[in-house]
Amino acid sequence: MPAISMKVNGQAVCGEVEGRTLLVEFLRDKLGLTGTHVGCDTSQCGACVVHVDGKAVKSCTALAIACADADVVTIEGLAKNGKLHPMQEAFREHHGLQCGFCTPGMIMAAVDMVKRLGKKLDEDTIRHELEGNICRCTGYHNIVAAVKAGAASM
Amino acid sequence: MNDTGIGARVRRKEDHRFITGKGQYTDDINLPKQTYAYFVRSPHAHATIKSINTAKAKKIPGVVGIFTGEDVAKDKLGGLICGWMIHSKDGSPMKAGPHPVLAQGKVRYVGDHVALVVAETKEIAKAAAAAVQVSYGVLPHVVDVADAMKSKAQIHEVAPDNRVFNWSIGDEAATDAAFRNAAHVTKIDLVNNRLIPNAMEPRAAIGSYDTGSENYTLYTTSQNPHVARLVISAFHGLAPEHKLRVIAPDVGGGFGSKIFIYAEEVACVWASKHIGGRPIKWTAERSESFLADAHGRDHVTHAELATDASGKIVGMKVHTKAAMGAYLSTFASCVPTYLYATLLSGQYNIPAIYAEVDAIYTNTAPVDAYRGAGRPEATYVVERIVETAARELKIDPAEFRRRNFVTSFPHQTPVIMCYDAGDYPAALDKALEIADYKNFGERKSASARKGKLRGIGFSAYIEACGIAPSAAIGSLGAGVGLWESAEVRVNPVGTVEILTGSHSHGQGHETTFAQLVSDRLGVDINNVSIVHGDTDKVQFGMGTYGSRSGAVGMTAISKALDKIEAKAKRVAAAVMEAAVDDVEFKNGSFTVKGTDKKMAFGEVALSAYVAHKFNSAEIEPGLKESAFHDPSNFVFPAGVHICEVEVDADTGVTTVANYVAVDDFGNIINPMIVEGQVHGGIVQGIGQALAEGCVYDKESGQLMTGSYMDYQMPRAADVPSFKLDFTCTPCPSNPLGMKGCGEAGAIASPAAVMNAVTDALGLRDVPMPATPQVVWKAMQPMKKAAE
Amino acid sequence: MENFNYVRPAKVADAVKAMKKAKDGKYLAGGHTLLPTLKQGLAAPTDIVDLSGLKNAGVKVGAKSVTIGAGTTHAEVAGSKDLRKAIPGLAKLAGGIGDPHVRHRGTIGGSLANNDPAADYPAAALGLGATIHTSDRKIPAEKYFTGMFSTALKGSEIVTAVEFPVPKKSGYAKFPNPASLYAMVGVFVAQLADGSVRVAVTGAGPGVFRAPELEAALAKNFSAKALDGIAVKAKGLNSDMHASAEYRAHLITVMAKRAVEAAK
Incomplete structure (x- = not known):
């Protein structure tokens, strides 16, 4: 099995993978970073979204080996020195989560959205930009509110 | 109210772990020496199993074991059960066919569980499953409930016409008489479309067997771990309850689909013993969730509503064919009966109702409770026919409803339920105002100027939840009681642990239950922890479904808190050398009437454990109490939802332009959480109305909507933000005055949306889901007429 | 796997x-x-x-043509300021593929090599008359798309870049499959530098195709109004549970109008 190394949440990590090992499998099974979830097998639900080299991607649809040497950030790497990221804070403040399963992907998608589009986001933009993330609990109402507030405070 | 007490918008205590990726869902757990399971599933809708050859698969390196129906039979592992006996109107019991944990001799739907493959990795398990050779003899099948009674496919021997039961409720003669004297009769035919639940966390299980202690442990995605333990012990006969531990850790949504005891979970824990006790982990792929989670709804209904000359409803008749799927799932039989037809009176004073329900097997995944369970189906019938009647009678739909509302309580309906409290006109008034109903005409004109068709629709729903008074449901066929249990442990330092049989999988119990404790005992909310989801920790519980955790689960906690308060008063009285009757407890302090003696709750807690400050022959040391609560009635949340849609006539796309919900949930513990429940419910209902429809191919019996590529989940851009408000008539049957809020949105919204769509299009009926294609097709005759 | x-x-x-x-x-x-x-x-x-x-991402905008490296992601295409000026319809198309995360990974070369009948890029390639550069040759779009998931690529041949002529105007309108968000009907319209009009349709048939009846109408008058009453035949179009051939045919005209209205 080939060994790969990459930076995950600021730490250098390495591990053996098969060619077929998905990035999400590497993160969950090899590194124990179980905050990144798998909610579907057709690359649609977005529960697995992480940042690879600064961009939001679906880690269920990327080979780990293809991400060798990349800089990966997962939900576990968002809070810094025990201080929550403003987007995490906003999800709690605005009740943007219920069961919590889609939440890591939602938050990672939201942070990426702000990076690309800036801190001032209107409701239509947020809703449109969330089309790669499915939530079954919240009806999106409070997620939209959370993203808007989180963006403003980033 | 203290700032973390009842009524406060307390931010959720559980959120920190979820927003930092530290939740612990079943698939996040890995046990030493763990193996992985994959299931061989039927590719056919209906077939005999001629033979299963596992020889080739067993040779694959890394395969640990392969199990089939034969192994299950050899072990005498009991089959899956349906826990609610329904009798047909001729008195005969429902016809429950066998449902083995692994198929025996026959498969009855695409996805039916045939064999369990256990291997060192999931990849090996999957590859070995593909190498298991099953020889099938394909049989005729039927997937549509409307056709199933006439089909030549016979799914179970016990039910030659595929009918499980023919059940009725209400007074047929009185209803016929009401129709004979009616001035007008409105008739409607409705299909309540089959839905696939799709909690975002797929089902998962880790089953293990300790060869030393001979104890089984099952980690599972369950809404009710104790019920799972009870069923696996008592019916599957795997092990007595004290030798089986069921743990439901963080669970990523349920919506009913994780109530049931499924074959996969049972198979994993059973098979562990056969591989030397090594843990067996199974996590459903999403495609398996589509195939093998219990689906929801799937009714075909004909309904008639009789009115008199003054526009008063005088009677209603309903006939429903309800799909059960290929097997009776855990609570399947009560959904289209006691959770459905008992709500057919809606918010209305209807003197006579008669309903008949045929429950029918089809070669599809089993159908069971899904958010609302029976009550969305009932509301859809009532609110669609009431709206249609108002249109036929040319009475404003709001006015027609108001004319027929129940206005005095208690109100006994002709279909069992006795409504205890409510103020239906108040919710309607508030909703009309928030929705700006009086100016709807202007908005419709404005839409028309943009080439869009605008419509408005109402849904004045009622539901019965807080499930359920055990005596009542027992007399109706339930196999279990539906009380709830709670234990309150006060530690010597004054912190509090609540052990509850309710299970949180998104509902926020760790916060709302702690609010109740904070309110009652005056302790800091951070000094309260909620323990749930583990049968070794919590004595017993019936779990979370049917909007019961507040009305039933919290009442159990409240009763235990009463006992804590009483005991603490005795301790305080002893320590402060006062009579118990003179001790008062308020804002977290015990005081003695007429003195300045005072002890904080924490001091009393410590005293209870130190025990040398009182006579322990009179007062037992410690501060721990438990309670079981069995409700005396259902609770009856009700409200009015108003939906406005805009239809793009060029494409058939329907947009929800405005949505108002005014709900009466009685007293509310945490409005923020309640609003969240309503938002989520509304979107599941909008999903049913406009997007989601499970399709099985008639010819092949295959599931056509087997992934998110074909099954449309509502996304953020498909729905608007909502306008919510509340009215409050406290529930008289529990001390907290609470009703339930978990299902209301999903119960109310399909009818509101479809009344709006039909209003926009000027059509009597448009089927759900009203996808762009469905709406476009529905519009074609109008367009032709216009040309 | x-x-x-x-x-x-x-x-x-x-x-x-x-x-x-x-x-x-x-x-x-x-x-x-x-x-x-x-x-x-x-x-x-x-x-x-x-x-x-291969690191062959990049959008090169010239006076007469735009060349996009095969490894360019949808997000990079959508985000190219120069492209948004030169061929706004193409930039808009790229910005509407899948979702933001998909657009960060998916590439124009991958999309064209795969030629999913519901993919967006084939509509732009055929609608603009692009040239597909490969490891061996240059293939005009007309000859490149040969059917469902099928292209003129042979064996080990690799798409390396795509060259699009800069049109006078271009626009794209998509009606997504409500579940998958792939194009159920996507229509790309272009008024080329020589004044000719091309209309390419994706999602509706077994592969991308041009709509001559719409092209003829728009050649006379490049406006949405010119398409009033022009019906596309349903015969040969895809029919599935999401959209019948008749519905798809209807949507082609509607989307064509919207693409023309959006054309810049």
Whole structure:
């Protein structure tokens, strides 16, 4: 099995993978970073979204080996020195989560959205930009509110 | 109210772990020496199993074991059960066919569980499953409930016409008489479309067997771990309850689909013993969730509503064919009966109702409770026919409803339920105002100027939840009681642990239950922890479904808190050398009437454990109490939802332009959480109305909507933000005055949306889901007429 | 998913060589079609040749044509300011593929090599009369798309770049499949530099195709109004549970109008 190394949440990590090992499998099974979830097998639900080299991607649809040497950030790497990221804070403040399963992907998608589009986001933009993330609990109402507030405070 | 007490918008205590990726869902757990399971599933809708050859698969390196129906039979592992006996109107019991944990001799739907493959990795398990050779003899099948009674496919021997039961409720003669004297009769035919639940966390299980202690442990995605333990012990006969531990850790949504005891979970824990006790982990792929989670709804209904000359409803008749799927799932039989037809009176004073329900097997995944369970189906019938009647009678739909509302309580309906409290006109008034109903005409004109068709629709729903008074449901066929249990442990330092049989999988119990404790005992909310989801920790519980955790689960906690308060008063009285009757407890302090003696709750807690400050022959040391609560009635949340849609006539796309919900949930513990429940419910209902429809191919019996590529989940851009408000008539049957809020949105919204769509299009009926294609097709005759 | 050998060559020639050597090889670009296909067990290649090492991303905008490297992601295409000026319809199309995360991985080369009948890029390629540059040759779009998931690419041939002529005006309108968000009907309209009009339709048929009846009407008058009453025939169009052929035919005209209205 080939060994790969990459930076995950600021730490250098390495591990053996098969060619077929998905990035999400590497993160969950090899590194124990179980905050990144798998909610579907057709690359649609977005529960697995992480940042690879600064961009939001679906880690269920990327080979780990293809991400060798990349800089990966997962939900576990968002809070810094025990201080929550403003987007995490906003999800709690605005009740943007219920069961919590889609939440890591939602938050990672939201942070990426702000990076690309800036801190001032209107409701239509947020809703449109969330089309790669499915939530079954919240009806999106409070997620939209959370993203808007989180963006403003980033 | 203290700032973390009842009524406060307390931010959720559980959120920190979820927003930092530290939740612990079943698939996040890995046990030493763990193996992985994959299931061989039927590719056919209906077939005999001629033979299963596992020889080739067993040779694959890394395969640990392969199990089939034969192994299950050899072990005498009991089959899956349906826990609610329904009798047909001729008195005969429902016809429950066998449902083995692994198929025996026959498969009855695409996805039916045939064999369990256990291997060192999931990849090996999957590859070995593909190498298991099953020889099938394909049989005729039927997937549509409307056709199933006439089909030549016979799914179970016990039910030659595929009918499980023919059940009725209400007074047929009185209803016929009401129709004979009616001035007008409105008739409607409705299909309540089959839905696939799709909690975002797929089902998962880790089953293990300790060869030393001979104890089984099952980690599972369950809404009710104790019920799972009870069923696996008592019916599957795997092990007595004290030798089986069921743990439901963080669970990523349920919506009913994780109530049931499924074959996969049972198979994993059973098979562990056969591989030397090594843990067996199974996590459903999403495609398996589509195939093998219990689906929801799937009714075909004909309904008639009789009115008199003054526009008063005088009677209603309903006939429903309800799909059960290929097997009776855990609570399947009560959904289209006691959770459905008992709500057919809606918010209305209807003197006579008669309903008949045929429950029918089809070669599809089993159908069971899904958010609302029976009550969305009932509301859809009532609110669609009431709206249609108002249109036929040319009475404003709001006015027609108001004319027929129940206005005095208690109100006994002709279909069992006795409504205890409510103020239906108040919710309607508030909703009309928030929705700006009086100016709807202007908005419709404005839409028309943009080439869009605008419509408005109402849904004045009622539901019965807080499930359920055990005596009542027992007399109706339930196999279990539906009380709830709670234990309150006060530690010597004054912190509090609540052990509850309710299970949180998104509902926020760790916060709302702690609010109740904070309110009652005056302790800091951070000094309260909620323990749930583990049968070794919590004595017993019936779990979370049917909007019961507040009305039933919290009442159990409240009763235990009463006992804590009483005991603490005795301790305080002893320590402060006062009579118990003179001790008062308020804002977290015990005081003695007429003195300045005072002890904080924490001091009393410590005293209870130190025990040398009182006579322990009179007062037992410690501060721990438990309670079981069995409700005396259902609770009856009700409200009015108003939906406005805009239809793009060029494409058939329907947009929800405005949505108002005014709900009466009685007293509310945490409005923020309640609003969240309503938002989520509304979107599941909008999903049913406009997007989601499970399709099985008639010819092949295959599931056509087997992934998110074909099954449309509502996304953020498909729905608007909502306008919510509340009215409050406290529930008289529990001390907290609470009703339930978990299902209301999903119960109310399909009818509101479809009344709006039909209003926009000027059509009597448009089927759900009203996808762009469905709406476009529905519009074609109008367009032709216009040309 | 079955295991496979994985290589990520840095040069086109090496990629071709690796593919030739493989027993049953597949090229991997963004992976958003290939990886789900492998997960479902619908394909089990022995070798994966990852093209991301070729580093051939980039949008070069010239006076008469735009050349986009095969490895350019949808997000990069959508985000190119120069492209938004030169061929706004193409930039808009790229910005509407999948979702933001998909657009960060999916590439124009991968999309065109795969030629999913519901993909967006084929509409732009055919609608603008693009030229597909490969490891061996240059193929005009007219000859490139040969049917459902089928192209003129041979064996180990790799798409390296796509060259689009800069039109006077271009626009794209898509009616997404409500579940998958793929195009159920996508229409690309272009008024080319020579004044000719092309209309390419994706999602509606077994592969991308031009709509001559719409082109004729728009050639006379490049306005949405010109398409009033012009019906596209349903015969030969896709029919599935989401949209019948008749509905798709109807949507083609509606989307064509919207594409013309949006054309800049």
